[in-house]
Amino acid sequence: MRSWPRPDIPALPGHGSAPRLHDDASGRFLDSAAGVEPGETATLYVCGITPYDATHIGHAATYLAFDTLVRTWLDAGLDVLYTQNVTDVDDPLLERATATGVDWRELAASQVELFRTDMEALRVTPPDSYVGVTETIDSIAAAVAALRARGMAYAVPTPDALDPATSDWYFDIAAAEQSTPWVLGSESGLDQSTMGRLFAERGGDPEREGKRDPLDPLLWRAERAGEPAWDSVVGRGRPGWHIECSVIARETLGDTICVQGGGGDLVFPHHEFSAAHATALTGERFARVNAHGGLVAFDGEKMSKSLGNLVLVSQLRAAGSEPDAIRLAILAHPYRDDWEWQRGDELLAAERLAGWRASAARPASDELSAGLDDDDALALLERVRTRLHDDLDTPGALEQFDAWFSTPHSPASTALAARILDALLGIRL
Template identity: 60%
Template sequence: MRAWPRPEIPALPGHAGVPRLHDTATGSLVEARPTDVARLYVCGITPYDATHLGHATTYLAYDTLQRIWLDAGYSVHYAQNVTDIDDPLLERAAATGVEWKELALSQVELFREDMTALGIIPPDEYVAVTEVIDEIAEAVCRLSDAGIAYAVDTPDALVNDAGVRGTDLYFDIAAAEESAPWRLGDESNLDRETMLTLFAERGGDPDRAGKRDKLDPLVWRAARDGEPSWPSRVGDGRPGWHIECSVIALMELGTDFTVQGGGSDLVFPHHDMSAGHAAALSGHPLAGVYSHAGMVAYQGEKMSKSLGNLVLVSGLRADGIDPRAIRLALLSQHYRTDWEWTGTQLDEAVLRQTRWGVAFGEHVAPGSASSAELIENIRTALVTDLDTPAALTLIDAAVPVGVDDPALLRDAIDALLGIRL
């Protein structure tokens, strides 16, 4: 699948250090140090109601990480999926009377436009789930052959031409823990009671009859009447949610890649289970660091498709808001915090953009602050868990006095923060 155009990123003298990120698995700041190329996987959208500010906050966080890696002298290999077949997408398509493929394609195109406007670095591999159904199905077959996936009686599944009714397949957590370098909770650090609550809230089916463990997740959904399905050795059907990211990440990045990123609502079950599937398939851990962005609220509730309390990037752009101001508004919040959008962040961002343009724009006379020293301080802030609010504050402090090399600072603001003055 086609991604979007890559922004030009100026080269700067000197270089950043290795970024340190909060790792959900250990609960501590750890170095996101590549062994060769920095390999990054960030879970992509389910293409409806794109792109709200929660989406944008997540992708901006890992855009910042990439900019730090690049400034540190590393090459970056970035992969992202598109969940273009899933129950929520099918439900939205049915509710709106739009064919599900058409809905997905239109929303992915809107997402591309928003990412381009915001100056987000695109993935090197942008992979739709429907493009790799065969590979996912084969992975499910391997899990089944190894005794790590099992069938559950499925009375509403279709009967095939041979007269055999399909069955849903589930990942056997206990069997995976015995054979793979993974234990449930390794990535999330959650207790079982919390896991059960989140599992039920986030697409799981803890009370499904026939499961060996309430937390065992679906890896293959047997074909039902009126639903899209694909053939496989385990019967016609379509992938479960978590297995798709496991397979795409392993295909594109291999094992033990540098950072797995996404929103904090993916910590469990999605990232825990994706790591388990990948470990069972490969015999290796999925990623070195599990990094998560905070949630954005609006009108007192977490911004979500189900509640409909969304602020869309495309809507702000349609209202004439400069995408750079949107980006600055999001950068003013630390990527890992939960916060609420009120609109005042955007007002402050517009003022900040104006002040920076006056102080550091073209044809501005040199000031007294050292651009080189300021850039090093910005780098220090960003390598410390992507502290963009601290970086913005450092630049704000130089506004009254100006800098000795405005052109150099403009390049740094562009390269490190993605804001072209």
Template identity: 60%
Template sequence: MPDSWRRPPIPSLPGTGTAPWLYDSASESLQCSSPDDVIARLYVCGITPYDATHIGHANTYLAFDTLQRVWLDAGLEVHYAQNITDVDDPLLERANATGVDWRELADQQIQLFRDDMAALRILPPQDYVAVTESIDRIADAVSSLRTRGIAYPVDTPDSEGDDLYFDVAAAEKVAPWRIGDESNLDRDEMLRLSAERGGDPDRPGKRDALDPLLWRAARDGEPTWESVVGPGRPGWHIECSVIALDHLGHDFTVQGGGADLSFPHHELSAGHAAALSGHPLAKVYSHAGLLSYQGEKMSKSLGNLVLISDLLADGVPAAGIRLALLAHHYREEWEWADDQLDGALHRLQRWRGIRSTENGVPASEVLATVRARLADDLDTPGALAAIDDAAAAGTDDPELISAIADALLGIDLG
């Protein structure tokens, strides 16, 4: 596996917090994220490395960094896995457009992502897994689905072999999963989003328009691997299913990612995993809100990106970037504006100047409030407000306030 990035130290706090209640997209309700044992298992979908890392990425990874910190404060162990989609159509298209070898482009962007995550003090995954190092396991899973009649070939004239697709209807007959369970979307909306987000609902030869690609047969000029299902490369959703099952097992605690992954990616990853294991993929499906910029959703395809590396190069402290994002609830959809950093930097300055006074806000009360707010669906704006009160009135223990900000919010006040 590739190296992830360095883990920042986490101060210890007096007492323990509680595992948070999180909004679960599948049940559309708050669910307790406490695991069945002492190990909380988390999977967050990683980047496709061709434009890393924009502020929207940072917002997602910061949300699940906060979750990890709250779990750790509750006395839980955390097993965190994340993939790298280091071979996929958008990466190959960018490499072709820029004349850079796709492997070189991926390596450059993965390193930039690592550097950005380390600077932002995001807790790293224990398992940081590239798709290209998981090809054999993914192909084995596709072969198993085909043997059981849950995958089928579609005629592919521009290849010597055929593409293989997941049979949604067949999977629904044998697996604890129904399409739409995780996203709560109707068929028309799923068809629309499939077309927008990497699917091919109009491809001839498919049994159902929503059946997703499992294995893309080899084409001239594309990277390809020999496998038990013939030469080619994996489809998108099966990659995360196999990596998650291999490293976390089924029924893991939380599947996380940006809201744009709810459908089709998380929906169909869950379907693949349920068909392979006979169990649900995860207990809670949690999604961070999407950011917009200059009036449109921030996205690689539109190119309206605010890059973390650019902000850092301009001298913006990483703690200021974190505070600008934490000022919004992780599920909120909002628009990034450059002047939002000003407010975050002023807040950082106030926090670093917290004075000691016997008549201020007791630090123990601040700790209790921050824990309570974060236990309620990671209410970071409420947690920030509690420390703001201490910054305004002073506190009996500034060192404890600094430890709270560091341990639970990742803000270094040193």
């Protein structure tokens, strides 16, 4: 699947260091690229959209957070290999297509294109591999077959399947815990009660008759009437949600990656079980760091299509908001925090950006024009690198520019400050 054009990222003097990130599995701050030396490759997998409500501010906040990670890795002298999926066949997409009378493939294609356009406008670094689930059906089915052969998948009778001889296939948590390094909760760090609640809220089916454990997740759904399906080694049907990401990540990045990322609503069950599936197939820990962004609310509720409270990047842009101002408004919040978008946030960010631009455009004094304060910009660079090293503290980094642009500087120093802002935070003066 095609992604979007890569933005130009200016080179900066010297190198920063790979940031520490909060790891949800351990609850500790860990080196995001532990063991990866300059010139070597850091690997990142970020779950992509289910394409039916792109691109709202919550989406944008997630991808800007991990864009900041990519930029800091590049600034640390690391090569980066980044994969993002597109869940281009799934229940929410099919339900939206049915409700709107649009073919699910057309709906997915249109929303993916809108997402690409928004990401390009926001100057988000594209993934090296941008992979749709529908492009990976055979590999996913083969992974389910491998889990079945290892005794970690089982069939559940499916009387409503189009072919009565086919069944749904489920992951066996107990079997996986007995024969792999993974145990339930090891990736999310959550207790049993919380996992049970979230499983029911986020697409799980704890009441499904015939399951061995209420939390066992679906691996493969047998074909139902009116649903898309593919022939495969495990019968005609389509993949479950979690196995998709484990397969796409391993095929493009390898068995163990540096960081698995996404929105906070993916901690459980999605990232718990996608990591479990990968570990069950390889015997290796899937990701060294599990990092997640906070959730964004609007009008007092988490943004969702069902509530009708989406703030869309495309709508803000169509109303005249500059993408750099939208980016600044989002990066003003710590990426791990839940927060609420307020009406006019993009206008306040535009005022802040305009102030920086006005300061940068002011004529310098003769002394400053001689470049006597060039070292100040190098000091700014180190302060910004320090803030981003600390769990991608973008609000703290932006405050460094507030202070910088409050006083005059030489043209050369101002030019370097602008490059720092562009390279590390993706905002152009």
